[in-house]
Amino acid sequence: MRKRYLAPLVMSALLFAACGGDTKPEQKASDSHENAAVDNSMVSPNAGKPASKGETLMAQNDCKTCHKEEMKVVGPALKDIAGKYPNTPENVDHLADKVIKGGSGNWGEVAMLPHPNVSKEDAKEMVSYILSLSGK
Ligand code: HEC
CATH class of the missing domain: 1.10.760.10 (Cytochrome c-like domain)
Known part of the structure; x- marks a missing residue:
């Protein structure tokens, strides 16, 4: 009986975790990309090129x-x-x-x-x- 009530909870917890897992690396990636872009702008020979x-x-x-x-x-x-x-x-x-x-x-x-x-x-x-x- 209790399991039935737990199941949706577990499901939504999983979904939540999945969403968190999806957005975080994306944010990180764009963060480090921004940093790389800032670095690049100070680098004359590589200016504008990806790191x-x-x-x-x-x-x-x-x-x-x-x-x-x-x-x-x-x-x-x-x-x-x-x-x-x-x-x-x-x-x-x-x-x-x-x-x-x-x-x-x-x-x-x-x-x-x-x-x-x-x-x-x-x-x-x-x-x-x-x-x-x-x-x-
Ligand atoms: C603690 C400070 C420090 C850090 C951290 C450091 N270096 Fe150095 N690096 C030096 C110093 C001091 C020299 C000059 C050594 C010498 O006189 O032979 C040097 C020299 C060099 C040289 C020229 C070596 C030679 O024989 O002419 C290269 C290439 C180099 N570093 C690359 C790197 C890279 C790649 C990293 C990161 C993985 C790094 N360094 C991290 C201090 C540092």
């Missing part, structure tokens, strides 16, 4: 805490890195390792923190994006 995978990955990691596009912060400006290393597979590979292992010495005494949770593939995406920024 590349590497750029998105950098935003999702802590890279932007220490690296800005045009300006040295804790780490070198991304454009300076792009200017220092030609965009070759060897450099992408080597720098991807450096992102994962961290280290210092190429730009000064300040060390980059290691990023052991970043996969080699993702690190390469990010480095390819950085090296694509030289734009000259």
